[in-house]
Amino acid sequence: MAPLLQISNLGKIYADGTVAINDVSLDVSAGEFVVILGPSGSGKTSLLRCINGLIKPTSGTIVLDEILVNSKNLRSVRKRVGLIFQHFNLVGNLSSLNNVLTGLLGDNSTIASLCFLFKKDLKIRALECLDRVGLLDKARVRADKLSGGQQQRVGIARAIARNPMLILADEPVASLDPMIAYSVLSLLKNICLSQGITVICNIHQVDFALKFADRIIGLSTGKIVLDAPIQDVTEQLIHSIYGGHEHGMFFGPAASKSPEDNNMKMAV
Amino acid sequence: MSTTEHTLTLRMVVAPASNDEGSLNFSELVAFLNNQDHLTIHMDHCSDYAEAIDALESGRAQIGWLGPYAYRGIEEKGVVEAFAIGVPEGRNSPNYRSVFIAHANSQINRLADIKNKRLAVSDIHSTSGYAVPRRELGDIGIHLENAHEFSSLITAHNHDEAIRLVICDEVDVAAVSSINLDDSIARGVLEAQNIKVIHTSPDIPGAPLVFSTTLPKETKKWIKTTILNAHKSIKVGGYGGQLKKYVDPLESRIQFLESYLYPQWGWRTYANTILLIGLAWYCFIDLEIEVIGLFSDMSSYFMDVVGRMLPPDFSNPRDLALSMLETIEIAFLGTLLAIVLSTPIGILSARNVAPNKIIYILARTITVFFRAVPEFIMAMILVIAVGFGAIPGVLALGFHTMGFLAKFYAEDIEHVKSGPIEALQSTGASPLQVLAFAVIPQIIPSFVGNNLYILDRNIRMATMLGIVGAGGIGYELQSSFRMFHYPRVSAIVLVIFVTILGIDLLSSAIRKRVQ
Numbered sequence: 001m002a003p004l005l006q007i008s009n010l011g012k013i014y015a016d017g018t019v020a021i022n023d024v025s026l027d028v029s030a031g032e033f034v035v036i037l038g039p040s041g042s043g044k045t046s047l048l049r050c051i052n053g054l055i056k057p058t059s060g061t062i063v064l065d066e067i068l069v070n071s072k073n074l075r076s077v078r079k080r081v082g083l084i085f086q087h088f089n090l091v092g093n094l095s096s097l098n099n100v101l102t103g104l105l106g107d108n109s110t111i112a113s114l115c116f117l118f119k120k121d122l123k124i125r126a127l128e129c130l131d132r133v134g135l136l137d138k139a140r141v142r143a144d145k146l147s148g149g150q151q152q153r154v155g156i157a158r159a160i161a162r163n164p165m166l167i168l169a170d171e172p173v174a175s176l177d178p179m180i181a182y183s184v185l186s187l188l189k190n191i192c193l194s195q196g197i198t199v200i201c202n203i204h205q206v207d208f209a210l211k212f213a214d215r216i217i218g219l220s221t222g223k224i225v226l227d228a229p230i231q232d233v234t235e236q237l238i239h240s241i242y243g244g245h246e247h248g249m250f251f252g253p254a255a256s257k258s259p260e261d262n263n264m265k266m267a268v
Numbered sequence: 269m270s271t272t273e274h275t276l277t278l279r280m281v282v283a284p285a286s287n288d289e290g291s292l293n294f295s296e297l298v299a300f301l302n303n304q305d306h307l308t309i310h311m312d313h314c315s316d317y318a319e320a321i322d323a324l325e326s327g328r329a330q331i332g333w334l335g336p337y338a339y340r341g342i343e344e345k346g347v348v349e350a351f352a353i354g355v356p357e358g359r360n361s362p363n364y365r366s367v368f369i370a371h372a373n374s375q376i377n378r379l380a381d382i383k384n385k386r387l388a389v390s391d392i393h394s395t396s397g398y399a400v401p402r403r404e405l406g407d408i409g410i411h412l413e414n415a416h417e418f419s420s421l422i423t424a425h426n427h428d429e430a431i432r433l434v435i436c437d438e439v440d441v442a443a444v445s446s447i448n449l450d451d452s453i454a455r456g457v458l459e460a461q462n463i464k465v466i467h468t469s470p471d472i473p474g475a476p477l478v479f480s481t482t483l484p485k486e487t488k489k490w491i492k493t494t495i496l497n498a499h500k501s502i503k504v505g506g507y508g509g510q511l512k513k514y515v516d517p518l519e520s521r522i523q524f525l526e527s528y529l530y531p532q533w534g535w536r537t538y539a540n541t542i543l544l545i546g547l548a549w550y551c552f553i554d555l556e557i558e559v560i561g562l563f564s565d566m567s568s569y570f571m572d573v574v575g576r577m578l579p580p581d582f583s584n585p586r587d588l589a590l591s592m593l594e595t596i597e598i599a600f601l602g603t604l605l606a607i608v609l610s611t612p613i614g615i616l617s618a619r620n621v622a623p624n625k626i627i628y629i630l631a632r633t634i635t636v637f638f639r640a641v642p643e644f645i646m647a648m649i650l651v652i653a654v655g656f657g658a659i660p661g662v663l664a665l666g667f668h669t670m671g672f673l674a675k676f677y678a679e680d681i682e683h684v685k686s687g688p689i690e691a692l693q694s695t696g697a698s699p700l701q702v703l704a705f706a707v708i709p710q711i712i713p714s715f716v717g718n719n720l721y722i723l724d725r726n727i728r729m730a731t732m733l734g735i736v737g738a739g740g741i742g743y744e745l746q747s748s749f750r751m752f753h754y755p756r757v758s759a760i761v762l763v764i765f766v767t768i769l770g771i772d773l774l775s776s777a778i779r780k781r782v783q
Contacts, residue, residue, distance in 0.1 A: 097530075116532045127525040134403075137470045139528045194344040 002066060003027040004165060004198055005051065010060035012046050012222075020046035021057070022222035030165070033192045034200045035209040037226075037241050038219035044202040047219070048168045051200070052081050065165055079106060082159030082197075084169040084188075088151040092144030096135060096154045099143050100126040103161035129157035133187060149180035153187065160191060167191070169201040173208070181205070185212050206238055276307040276487065280331040283320040283338065283393070284313065284426050293505035294333065300502050301494060307487070316425075317393030324348055330480040331491070333507065337395035339478050350476035351492040352514040354506035356447060361527075362474030362520050365446040366396035366404070368467040369434055376440055379467045383410055388422045388430040388442040397427055400469045401443035431458060441466065451509050473524050475507055476517045492516075573754070580762055581755035588744070592763050595740030598658050598733070599726035602665025606726075607719055609670040610635075614677030620689075621681055621703060631674070639671030647733050661733045661740065665726045676718040680711040716782045720775035727771060731764055 005028040012021040020043045028034055036044045049055045051062055053074045062069040069077050082103070090099045104122045105113055112118065118126075130136050133153040138146060143154060152172060159167055169188065173181035185201075189212050192199045203209055209216055216233050218226030218241030226237050282294060298309050309331065314320040317338045323329040325347055332339075332348065342348055353362040370376045376385060382405070389412065390397025402412040415421045422439055424430035427448035433439045435458065446468070452458040477495065479488055498504050499513035506514070552559070582588070616622050617631035643664040650660030688706040697705065734742020741760060748756040 097528075098532075118532065120529075123529055124522055124525050127528050131525070136525075136528055140530055 004030040004065060005200075006061075006063040007051070008061050008063075010047070010050060010062065011058050012043070012050060012055065013058045019222050021050065024060070024219075024222070024224055026217065026224065026227070028166075028198060028200065030198055031192065031196045032198050033189060033212060033214045034198075034217060035213035035215070036200065036202045036217045036219055037204075037206065037209055037238070038202075039242055041221075042219040043222040044219055045170055046222075048170050048200065048202060051166075052083060052168055053077055075106075079162060080165045082162065082164035082167045084152070084155050084159050084167060084172045086171040086174045088148075088155045090143040090151055090154055090158075093142055095140050096130060096143055096146065096157075097123070097126055097139040099154050100129050100157045100161055103129075103158035106162065126157070126161055129161045130154070132160065132191070133157045147180075148176050149184060152176060152180075152184050156184070156187060156191070160195070160197065163195075164197060166198045166200065169199060171202050171204065174204060181208065188212075210238075278307055278309045278331055278483075279323070279329040280309050280311045280333075281320040281323045281329040282311065282313050282332070283317045283334045284315060292333075292507055293509060296502055296505045297495065297498060300498055300504075301491070304494060306490060306494075317391060321393070324478070324480060327480070327482070330483055332478050333475065334478065335393065335395055335475045337399045338393040339476060343478070346481060348478040349481055350478050350517040351488065352495045353474045353476040353517045353520050354504070354511040354514050355474075355520075356450075357510050357512050359512070361471075361523060362515065363471040363524055363527075364396065364474055365472060366400035366443055366469040367446050367449055367465050368401070368404075368441055368443050369431070369449065369463045370441045370466050371434055371437060372462050372464050374440060374464070377464075377466055379404065380408055380410075381466075382441050383417060384419050385441060386420045386422070386439040387418050388424045388433045388439040390424055390427060390430060390443075394427075395472055395475070396445035396447075396469075397424070397430065397443055400472055404467065404469050428452065428457075431463075434463060447507060454509075471524065471527065473521060477506075477514070577754040577758040579755060580759035581753070582759050588741075588759065588763055591734075591741040591744045592767060594658065595730045595734065595742065596727060596767065598661040598740050599665065599723060599730040601658075601662045602669065602730065603719065603723045603726050605662060605666030606669040606673050606722060609666065610673035610677060613670070614674035615681065615703065617674055618678040618681035620684075620686075621699070621707060623699070632678075635671045635674040635678075637671070638667050639675070641668065643668040643729060643733065644736060648736050651736060658740070661730055664733060665729060669722050669726060673718060673722055677711070677715065680714045680718075681707055684710040713779075713782050717779055720771075720778060724768065724771050724775060727768060728764070 005026070007024060007026040010021050010024040010026075011019075013019050022043075024043075024047065036047065038044050046055065050057045051064070051069065053069050053071070056071070064077055065080055067073050067077055067080075091102065094102075098116070101108075101118050101122065104118070104126060108118050108122060127136060127139060130139055133156050135146075135150060135153050135157070138150065138154075143151060146154065155172075167188070172188070173184050176184060185203075185208055188199055188201065191197055201212075210230070210233065213230050215229050216226060216238075217224060218237070220241055220243060226233075226241055228237065280294070280298065282292065284292075294311060298311050301307070301309055312323070312329070314323070317334065320329075320332055320334055321338055321342055324332050324334075325342060325345075334342075339348065339350060343350065355362045356364075368379065368382070376382065389401055392398050398412070405412055410417055412421075420439070422433065424433060424442070427444040430439075430442035430444050431449065431452055434442045449458075449465075453460050479491060483491075495514050496516065499511070504511045504514060613631050613634055616627050617635055619628060622628035622631065646668060647660050647664035650663055654660055654663075684707055688710070689702055692702045692706045730740050731742045731745065734740040734744070735746045741764065745757065745760045748754075748760065
């Protein structure tokens with residue numbers, strides 16, 4: 001069986017000459033929970049945006065479910081992909097239910113949508129998704145009245161409303177506290193396991209990556225520097241992603257390592 | 269599977285929600301199934317949820333009742349599927365609630381009072397005895413996972429025991445299923461006036477009967493149909509004792525979700541729409557506007573006027589250009605005056621930066637005053653005061669649009685992001701420094717945009733001001749009208765149009781650079 005997502009020799013150079021992605025090739029199978037790690041500016045977000053067709057790669061191809069991602073197939077690709085954002089991107093003065101329904105606009109007629117009318121089965125589906133994320137009783141509440149964690153849950157409900165094959169999550173927990181971040185990632189993992197939806201997730205927290213991922217991909221300056229199933233990932237490999245920074249950055253207590261550090265403190 | 273096969277023997281497991289046979293009673297239902305001579309079912313009452321789950325997962329049992337939460341867990345693994353759900357007597361839905369009960373003369377009246385008190389819950393697989401109470405308490409910041417948040421936290425074996433603990437004053441509060449509570453009262457175990465309900469959860473979908481997905485399709489279909497129709501032949505029992513009937517979980521699930529639906533168009537939307545149409549209707553009637561007559565008359569007059577205006581008369585192009593230029597100059601100076609005047613007044617009339625309320629109200633009043641006096645009136649008065657020419661035009665435009673610009677600035681300032689302001693305040697910056705470094709930079713793009721809009725508007729208005737004698741192309745327009753020289757009028761209108769178009773292109777180019 002062909003993998004769900006096939007990325008071959010992908011490259012992206014922005015108009016200002018920045019090389020965001022540099023010859024990335026990657027296969028993702030159905031049902032995998034893939035975490036992409038990498039320092040800021042390593043091309044994680046660009047990669048996700050290419051998969052969804054939000055930006056056009058300069059070279060290479062992306063094939064999702066045997067459909068080539070290009071401007072012609074955009075609609076059918078996006079139908080299969082749910083997106084989750086760092087800042088949730090909910091419409092604040094719409095109710096949670098209406099926010100989830102925005103994920104189903106593709107299945108509703110334009111005229112009816114402009115009058116804010118939805119078919120009943122779509123509304124039931126949206127409520128089902130809200131129940132899936134544990135927010136059924138908040139269906140009528142305006143999105144901006146919800147807490148950050150609840151807002152991201154509504155974001156997840158919106159992403160799964162159309163039964164996507166793939167969820168792309170761009171730093172979904174970067175603006176949440178660790179407890180809530182944990183519960184949001186658990187929910188994503190749960191959806192991945194129970195509904196067989198593939199998840200590709202950018203996160204900055206290495207501990208969460210190790211906890212939830214089936215596979216970790218390390219990006220650095222647009223190149224893949226690590227691609228390993230979770231059981232093969234070692235502390236050493238994680239460090240290699242971040243360009244061999246100090247050993248104690250993720251593990252063990254922080255302490256000033258060099259005399260220069262102390263000198264700097266004195267100077268201040 | 270044919271109906272002649274009598275040998276199929278199945279095992280059914282029932283998780284403990286109650287120790288009373290009456291409130292969790294599947295025996296009549298099982299007997300009814302066994303009497304159909306299709307299969308034989310042996311029923312086991314398990315001592316806890318885990319035992320029942322294990323039996324279904326390992327294949328030792330093929331039918332079960334697990335409560336709604338525990339069943340969801342193993343349904344997700346594809347081990348079982350729900351096929352029937354009981355509707356209690358006197359109810360229309362299989363849903364129930366989790367209730368927090370306390371002794372009638374207890375001091376506890378709200379959920380928040382539970383903190384540091386004695387609480388009884390059921391084991392973690394129970395929906396109404398653990399999962400829902402945990403969520404309800406979590407919403408108000410009490411964590412069932414942290415036992416130290418309570419003076420004691422007791423895990424009761426089942427809901428009936430939890431109820432008994434409250435009655436015997438061994439705990440202050442218990443979280444139990446509304447079905448068990450109603451049932452205990454109905455059986456006379458509990459006097460309703462001895463307890464009080466301090467909190468009721470939202471609806472919980474009822475607990476279904478499940479069977480193993482590995483059962484043959486025919487068998488599953490037979491069991492499901494027989495149970496869904498059993499209430500026609502016997503009095504069916506189940507969770508909550510006597511039941512009205514069993515229904516398809518999928519249908520009841522949809523009904524449950526539907527209970528959360530609300531109309532997309534609330535009554536307010538309808539009321540406002542009707543009000544708006546009514547108001548417009550009233551205005552039409554009050555102004556005696558005849559819509560149909562208007563259109564038929566207008567079209568004939570309009571064609572006549574347009575016919576007389578063509579072709580445009582561009583003779584004396586120098587005069588035309590010079591008077592247009594004069595108009596542009598008046599508008600430019602007027603706009604400049606407006607910007608100079610409105611910058612301080614705009615800042616003072618922004619609620620978030622005004623030094624005090626009196627200055628704020630004063631500044632607001634000034635802006636409203638100059639907006640309220642039309643520039644026409646202002647120009648007429650000024651023409652009388654300082655005579656014909658450009659000066660009354662400049663002053664009229666400057667003061668009138670000052671009122672607008674100040675309002676625009678004030679609104680922009682009121683909507684700036686407060687983050688940078690706080691950041692600067694926290695460094696000890698003075699109010700004026702905060703204004704210069706956190707407020708002004710944020711409003712620069714809209715500042716430029718508003719000024720360009722006012723320039724555009726002032727050029728249009730300056731053409732009209734000529735009519736009252738305040739100089740520019742308006743004077744030309746006025747005299748052409750007076751002499752019924754309509755081709756000249758159309759030429760002037762075209763010149764004005766081209767000028768405004770040019771200003772529009774220029775301002776969008778400038779705006780692009782400022783963003």
